[in-house]
Amino acid sequence: MPFRDVVGHVRLIKLLSRAAAGGTLPPSLVFAGPSGIGKRLTAVSLAQALNCTNQSSVVSHQSSVVSHQSSVVGLLTDDGGPADDGRLATDSCGRCAACKRIARGVHPDVLIVEPGDSGAIKIDQVRDIVDRAAYRPFEGRRRVVIIDEADALVSAAQHALLKTLEEPPPSSVFILVTARPDVLLPTVRSRCPQLRFRPLAANDIASALVARGRSESEARAVAATADGSLGQALEASAGELVEARRVAERVLTHASASQDPARRLEGAKELLAKTGAGGDSEREQLSSHLRAMASLLRDVEVLATRADDRTLANPDVRPALERLTESYKGERGVRAFGAVDRALVALERNAGVKLVADWLVLQL
Ligand SMILES: [Zn+2]
Numbered sequence: 354m355p356f357r358d359v360v361g362h363v364r365l366i367k368l369l370s371r372a373a374a375g376g377t378l379p380p381s382l383v384f385a386g387p388s389g390i391g392k393r394l395t396a397v398s399l400a401q402a403l404n405c406t407n408q409s410s411v412v413s414h415q416s417s418v419v420s421h422q423s424s425v426v427g428l429l430t431d432d433g434g435p436a437d438d439g440r441l442a443t444d445s446c447g448r449c450a451a452c453k454r455i456a457r458g459v460h461p462d463v464l465i466v467e468p469g470d471s472g473a474i475k476i477d478q479v480r481d482i483v484d485r486a487a488y489r490p491f492e493g494r495r496r497v498v499i500i501d502e503a504d505a506l507v508s509a510a511q512h513a514l515l516k517t518l519e520e521p522p523p524s525s526v527f528i529l530v531t532a533r534p535d536v537l538l539p540t541v542r543s544r545c546p547q548l549r550f551r552p553l554a555a556n557d558i559a560s561a562l563v564a565r566g567r568s569e570s571e572a573r574a575v576a577a578t579a580d581g582s583l584g585q586a587l588e589a590s591a592g593e594l595v596e597a598r599r600v601a602e603r604v605l606t607h608a609s610a611s612q613d614p615a616r617r618l619e620g621a622k623e624l625l626a627k628t629g630a631g632g633d634s635e636r637e638q639l640s641s642h643l644r645a646m647a648s649l650l651r652d653v654e655v656l657a658t659r660a661d662d663r664t665l666a667n668p669d670v671r672p673a674l675e676r677l678t679e680s681y682k683g684e685r686g687v688r689a690f691g692a693v694d695r696a697l698v699a700l701e702r703n704a705g706v707k708l709v710a711d712w713l714v715l716q717l
Contacts, residue, residue, distance in 0.1 A: 354456065355447040356398050359391055360561045360583055361553040366395065367441060368548075373402045374442035379546050380521035383503070385534040386550030389584025395550070396499045396528045398445070400463040401452045403526070404493035405445035451493060462493035468505040479510040483517045486525045496525045503529035504536040511538045518544040552581020555666070562586060570669045574598070577648040577666030578641070594645065597630035601646035602673050605689075608717035609680035617717075621710040635706045643693050643700070643713070649677060650690040657682035692716035 356366045372378040378399075384392040402408070445452050454460040464482050468474050482498050490496045500506065506514070518527060518541065529545060531537065555576040561583055562572035571591050578594065579586035600623060607620040630641040652665050656678045667674060681689060696713045700706070 354394065354398055354401075355452075356395075356402060356441055356444045358447070359395055359398055361557040362391060362395060362550055365548055365550065366398075369395070369399050370402060370444060371442040373399060378403075378526055380525065381518045381527040381545040382529070383534055383537070383542065383545040383547040384528055384530045384550060385547050386532065387552055387580070387582060388532045389582035390550055390553050391583060392530045392550050393499065393501050396497075396501075396530055397455060397463075397465075399526075399528070400460075400495075400497035400499065401445035401447065401455050402443055403495040403497060404451050404455060404460065404462060404490075405447075405449055406451045407446040407449040408443060460493065462490040462496045463499070464497070465499045465501060467501040472505060474500065474502070474506045474510055476507065476510045476513050479506065479513045483513065486517065486527075487522050490524055494524070496522075498525065498527045499530060500528070501530045503531040504533040506537070508538065511541050515540055515544070553583055554581070555579070558583050558586050567591075573665075574648070574667050574669065577651070578644040580644065593628070593630040593641070596628045597641045597645035598649065598667065598670065600624065600626065600628060600630075600642045601649055602670070602677065604642075604714065605646065605649065605677055605681065605717060608714055609677075614715060617714045618711055620714040620717075621707070624710045624714070625707065636700055639706055639710060640697060640700050643697050647690060647693045647697070649674065650681060650686055650693065653678045653681045653686050654690070657686065689717045 356370055359366055369378070384396055386392055447456075451460060455463045458465055464485060466474060466478050466482055469478070482500075486496055486498055514527075515538075521527060527545070529537070529541070534542065534547060555573075558576035558579055558581070559569075559572040562575060563569055565587075567575070571594075575586050575589050575591070575594055578597070579589065604620045604623050607623070608617055611617055624639060624642050625635060628638060628642070630638055630645075648666050652667050652674050654660075655662060655665055656674055662668070665671070665674070678686075692713055696709050699709050
């Protein structure tokens with residue numbers, strides 16, 4: 354897809370577009386950031402911008418692009434620069450044969466490597482692309498090698514890649530896409546400037562969902578619990594979300610009605626109940642229930658402070674929100690929100706599921 358259709362990441366897209374137009378793209382890059390936010394998609398968009406045969410360019414900007422983008426440092430620290438008028442220095446058409454083949458993964462000059470069934474990227478896969486990258490591009494102008502989930506490169510494969518990253522073949526660009534850049538060998542990292550992709554804004558996710566045919570209110574509700582990941586938002590089905598929200602609301606109500614720890618711990622069982630929300634594992638389900646809880650508590654804060662209620666993530670359950678606001682307005686709500694946040698972090702770090710649920714209901 355062309356740069357202009359990528360959701361979010363406006364600043365990074367502009368940088369990449371200008372570097373592509375000015376011929377100043379570093380030969381190897383790491384795209385780092387959480388899963389499901391569009392890193393690989395952006396890498397594919399870059400490959401299209403570099404090889405589209407029907408390219409649109411903002412020619413008037415290009416003379417200044419080169420001087421401002423003459424170094425890697427320029428690419429990575431640029432905060433807007435001369436072409437910062439919302440236009441992209443260059444973009445692909447998304448429709449020509451080259452663009453379509455790149456999107457389908459069958460363009461001879463755009464190679465995508467990803468983990469196989471074993472979950473790892475093996476040394477043979479890397480040797481193969483290193484060999485292929487040594488030739489001049491067959492059809493396109495730049496050969497682009499995208500290594501998706503680069504943290505899955507086994508150590509020997511990273512070593513096999515090192516020399517190529519150090520002395521990349523002319524007209525090749527290597528892009529290592531990863532949610533865990535810290536797992537890459539320091540020698541690999543030091544050769545690849547890193548672009549950090551941030552979680553998407555809930556508004557951007559909601560708009561993307563609406564564009565894909567979801568209703569406005571459902572889109573906002575799903576976006577609010579998606580952790581900045583469009584991928585996660587697209588996977589979340591509305592039914593699961595509604596169920597997760599129902600659990601979260603019941604547990605909050607239960608906790609507000611009783612100070613007795615024994616009775617509160619009853620609520621923890623509910624949090625662990627099997628609803629299918631978020632995934633099959635207990636951990637995924639609890640996370641999903643907790644994200645729904647965080648989303649409700651954020652809305653309580655909106656209602657309690659009389660902020661613009663068009664920003665509510667869950668406007669369709671407004672009566673329930675108003676009931677919760679009675680109990681959770683002010684400091685208690687802030688404390689509860691903080692506790693949910695800590696519980697989510699603990700789950701990510703593999704803390705015991707039951708322990709987290711028990712701890713949380715006592716903090717609400
Ligand atoms: Zn094209």
